[in-house]
Amino acid sequence: MCALRLDGDLFAVGDGYVCADTFEDAAVRIGSIADSLRGPRIAARETASWVFGATDECPRPIEVIVPAGKSQSTEAMRGVRVRESVLRDDEVIGIGGLRVTSPLRTAVDLVRMRSYSPATATMVAALLRNEGIGTAAVLALLADRRFQRERIRGTRRILDLPIPD
Numbered sequence: 001m002c003a004l005r006l007d008g009d010l011f012a013v014g015d016g017y018v019c020a021d022t023f024e025d026a027a028v029r030i031g032s033i034a035d036s037l038r039g040p041r042i043a044a045r046e047t048a049s050w051v052f053g054a055t056d057e058c059p060r061p062i063e064v065i066v067p068a069g070k071s072q073s074t075e076a077m078r079g080v081r082v083r084e085s086v087l088r089d090d091e092v093i094g095i096g097g098l099r100v101t102s103p104l105r106t107a108v109d110l111v112r113m114r115s116y117s118p119a120t121a122t123m124v125a126a127l128l129r130n131e132g133i134g135t136a137a138v139l140a141l142l143a144d145r146r147f148q149r150e151r152i153r154g155t156r157r158i159l160d161l162p163i164p165d
Helices: 002-006 026-032 045-051 103-112 118-131 135-143 148-160
Strands: 010-013 016-019 062-067 080-085 092-095 098-101
Touching: 002 010, 010 026, 016 026, 026 045, 026 092, 026 098, 045 062, 045 098, 045 103, 045 118, 098 103, 103 118, 103 135, 103 148, 118 148, 135 148
Parallel strands: 062 080
Antiparallel strands: 010 016, 092 098
């Protein structure tokens, strides 16, 4: 594998390699981290943003959500951060037989994070721009979130981004 990569026949994507002539899309990206998405696991946050092409590098650790009540599936795996969350059906989409949070849910999760940075802001702006999501949709989903501090933080951050209404 290493020799094929050095010869330019393969390139790294996530946790795997693909042929040099393969078009890197969401299905290829999520497929490359399939081992981290076993069972009820759903790619989330920065990992989901990478799946949708809003950033070039696969973030480490891989971030996944396990639906609330499935906590027996949150066993630690090297290189994977698992958290439990409540998800509506419309907040999860399937790609290549694997699941990822929707672009809108991903953006809302990212703007509510404590560890928000300029790099995260750039990622959110790219995600919204690439997926054609406007401020109104993000603000509507933010308003539906449970924790007021996170709602306020996310609202302020989304209003600071240069994205279309």
